Amino acid sequence: MSAAVPERTATVTVGSGETLWDVAHHYAPASDADAVVARIKQLNNFGDATVVPGLPLTVPVDAQPLGAGR
Structure with missing residues (x-):
């Protein structure tokens, strides 16, 4: 089961x-x-917008995301 x-x-x-x-x-x-994708879209007012490299996004994060320090 996935976490919230x-x-x-x-x-x-x-x-x-x-x-x-x-x-x-x-x-x-x-x-x-x-x-999480749905929440990212909500936080950044995306509809079906295409993701652009270099674009800053507000995203939900776990306390210890994979590959921290990326």
Whole structure:
């Protein structure tokens, strides 16, 4: 069972070739990726917008995201 989407957020930069699902998996790996993607879209007022490399995004984050220090 996946954990709830974290309440804590951080501003991160989207890397080249990254999708919102990649970002969700990286910063909130214990949570359901689809729910985290939905929250990222909500936090950043996205509809079906395309993710642009270098774009700063507000994302939910676990206390210890995968690969911390990225």
